[in-house]
Amino acid sequence: MWKPELLAPAKNLERLKVAIAYGADAVYLGGQAYGLRARADNFTQTELAQGVAFAHVHNAKVYVTLNAFLHDADFAGLDEYCQFLEAIGVDAVIVSDLGVIRAVQRSSNLPVHLSTQASCLNLYAAQIWQKVGIQRLIVGRELGIAEAGQIQTQTQLEVEMFTHGAMCMSYSGHCTISNYTAGRDSNRGGCIQSCRSPYYLTQQPSTDVIAPAADDHQIAFMSSQDLWGIHQIPAFFQQHICSLKVEGRMKSSFYVAIVCKVYRRLIDAYAAGKWCPELLAWAAQELQSMPHRDYFAGSLETPAGSDSIYQKSENVNVGTHQYVGIVVDSTADDLVVRLAEPLEAGQEIEVIPFVGEPVRWQVTQLFSVLGEPRTMMRQDSVVRLSKAAMPLQARSLARLNIVRLAQPAPQMAHAI
Numbered sequence: 339m340w341k342p343e344l345l346a347p348a349k350n351l352e353r354l355k356v357a358i359a360y361g362a363d364a365v366y367l368g369g370q371a372y373g374l375r376a377r378a379d380n381f382t383q384t385e386l387a388q389g390v391a392f393a394h395v396h397n398a399k400v401y402v403t404l405n406a407f408l409h410d411a412d413f414a415g416l417d418e419y420c421q422f423l424e425a426i427g428v429d430a431v432i433v434s435d436l437g438v439i440r441a442v443q444r445s446s447n448l449p450v451h452l453s454t455q456a457s458c459l460n461l462y463a464a465q466i467w468q469k470v471g472i473q474r475l476i477v478g479r480e481l482g483i484a485e486a487g488q489i490q491t492q493t494q495l496e497v498e499m500f501t502h503g504a505m506c507m508s509y510s511g512h513c514t515i516s517n518y519t520a521g522r523d524s525n526r527g528g529c530i531q532s533c534r535s536p537y538y539l540t541q542q543p544s545t546d547v548i549a550p551a552a553d554d555h556q557i558a559f560m561s562s563q564d565l566w567g568i569h570q571i572p573a574f575f576q577q578h579i580c581s582l583k584v585e586g587r588m589k590s591s592f593y594v595a596i597v598c599k600v601y602r603r604l605i606d607a608y609a610a611g612k613w614c615p616e617l618l619a620w621a622a623q624e625l626q627s628m629p630h631r632d633y634f635a636g637s638l639e640t641p642a643g644s645d646s647i648y649q650k651s652e653n654v655n656v657g658t659h660q661y662v663g664i665v666v667d668s669t670a671d672d673l674v675v676r677l678a679e680p681l682e683a684g685q686e687i688e689v690i691p692f693v694g695e696p697v698r699w700q701v702t703q704l705f706s707v708l709g710e711p712r713t714m715m716r717q718d719s720v721v722r723l724s725k726a727a728m729p730l731q732a733r734s735l736a737r738l739n740i741v742r743l744a745q746p747a748p749q750m751a752h753a754i
Contacts, residue, residue, distance in 0.1 A: 339609040342574055343581040345401075345498065346598050350381070352664070352738075353594050354389045354400075359692050359738045360595045361602025364399035365389075366432060368587065372416065373403040387426045399429040404442065405453040407435050417445035424448050432476065439470060449473045451498065455512070464489045474498055476583065479505065480637050483570060487577025496580040501567035502597055502625075503585025505636060505646075507533050507560050515560075533560040561648045566633040568621045571604045572613065573638070590678070592661035593628050595690060595740040600624050627659040627742070662687055662741040666720065673723045673732070674707075675741055681721060682714045686744040689735050697732045698744045 346357035348367040357365050367389065368380045381389060386402070393400045402423055406412070416438070423431065424446040431448050433439050434455035442448055451474040452458055452467050459478045467475060474496035477486050483499065490497040506513060516522045516529050567574070567582070574582055582605070584597050600621045607617055625633070631648045632655070662681055667674035673689070681687075683704050688696035704712045705722040715721040725733055 340575075340578075341605055341609045342579055343399075343498075344598065344601050344605060345581045345583045346594060347503075347584060347587040347589065348389070348594075349587050349589070351385050351389055351392075353591055355392060356591045356664070356738050356740070357594050357598050358393060358396050358398045360598035361692070362398060362584075362598045364401060364429070364581070365393065366401040366403060366583075366587075368403045369419070372406050372408070372412070372419070372438070383422060386423070386428075390426050390428055394427060400427075401430045401432055401451060402428050403432045403453075404438055405432050405434040405455055406438075407455075408438055413437075413441060416441050420446040420448060430474070436470070439472070443471060451476055451496075454478055454500070457512070458489075459485075461489055461492055464493050464495060468493055468495055474580070476500075479565075480641070482640070483573045483577050483579065483638050486579060490578055490580070498581035498583055499574070499579050499638075500565060500585055500636075501570070501574070501582040501638075502565055502601065503589075504631070505562035505565050505585075505642075507562050507647075561631070562642075563634045563646050563648045564631040565636040565638075566625060567635065567638055568600070568604060568618060568625070570635065570638045571608050575608055590628075590661060591664050592678075592740055592742065596624055596628050599690070599692070623658075626655075626657065628657045628661070629654045630657060631655065658745055659688070659742040662743055663721075665689065665735060665737050665739040665741065668736050668739075671725055672705075673725060673728070673735060674720060675723060676720050677715055677717055680714060680717050683712075688742050688744045689732065690740045690742065691735060692739070696744075697729060697735060699728050699732065702727050 343363040344361060345364045345366060346362035348354035348357055348365040354365050354367065369386060370380055370382060373380070390400045420431070420442050428448065430451050431442055432451045432453050433442060434453040439450055442450055450472055452472045454476045457478045458464055458467060458475050459481050464475055472495065475489065476498040477489065479500050481499070486497050486499055489495070513529065513533070515533060522529070565585070582601065584601070586593055586597070604617065604621055607613055634642070634646050636642050636646070661678050663675045663677040663679070665673055666676045681701065681704065683701055686698060686700045688698045690696050701723060703724055704715050705724070706712055706715070707720050707722060709722070
């Protein structure tokens with residue numbers, strides 16, 4: 339059965355490998371210029387070549403963002419960069435600006451995907467972009483699945499939709515708040531997510547003097563809840579949406595791993611005729627395990643309304659599980675983990691394999707890389723865990739597996 343592509347974010351080379359290992363069919367990432375995530379690690383040219391090579395060996399694709407809105411002076415070096423991307427085998431570039439599209443087409447044969455920043459929301463716009471030479475439309479997040487399906491049907495263009503992650507409250511990401519709060523141009527890679535901050539609402543009386551309102555309180559009234567599309571997987575299939583995109587080029591390897599594993603399993607289950615309520619319950623539980631804002635379905639079915647605003651005082655929910663680290667090596671005797679948080683002897687952990695159930699056990703011994711016994715290892719250190727003390731199924735755990743603290747609550751049953 340046909341399946342939509344699962345497209346995941348890659349902040350750096352590690353995230354790229356994690357995304358593909360946990361089931362992504364493709365990744366999107368940015369280089370050192372021309373993109374909208376200047377605060378991400380982003381890829382050097384050497385890392386780009388390594389990432390593309392890794393992806394292609396594992397039958398995955400790489401799309402590079404060139405989605406900033408450029409001024410004339412910003413075009414310097416773009417032609418040479420596109421030629422480099424083509425030479426290393428990049429599968430497509432993601433572009434917002436019509437001038438950048440022309441530059442890409444003039445200097446290379448790279449396929450062009452239209453960024454969501456271009457706000458393509460209707461058939462007429464899609465037909466114009468088709469004439470320009472766009473091969474895929476990443477439609478605006480304000481669009482519903484049925485509307486996107488109509489565009490796909492009538493143009494036969496590939497259509498990509500966001501299915502999970504943080505949402506921008508501005509229209510398809512066209513925001514200038516950071517320009518005024520931090521002097522950084524949001525549409526040229528400088529967004530600092532000012533909308534996530536809490537603000538005091540005030541009233542402006544007729545005297546033109548701004549004063550606090552009587553019920554003045556601090557809320558994040560511009561901050562959206564997080565998108566999840568787990569319940570809409572059947573609709574994505576039915577409307578033949580070609581690619582399901584996960585937001586999050588600033589997110590952790592924990593986030594990338596969990597989201598990719600969940601959506602990979604959902605997509606495969608629906609294609610195999612194994613869709614069931616138990617699977618959805620498992621998916622919801624896993625997505626609650628990592629830091630997130632309250633989830634909602636965005637505009638996938640009906641237009642998002644005022645109830646989509648995330649008004650809690652804390653910026654994100656901490657999630658039910660704490661990220662511990664990532665496996666950097668797996669030998670016959672040891673599991674070697676780079677820690678994102680401190681780890682103490684006596685704590686219970688779970689290692690998340692690429693496929694299958696988490697492997698849980700209580701850590702009784704910690705060793706440094708030199709084999710010295712320790713009772714605690716600090717954040718950013720590398721720890722050795724003896725496989726002799728692990729369950730038998732832990733022997734097959736591999737490099738890039740994610741480690742989190744276990745929870746005492748029993749695991750929910752599921753069918754697949």
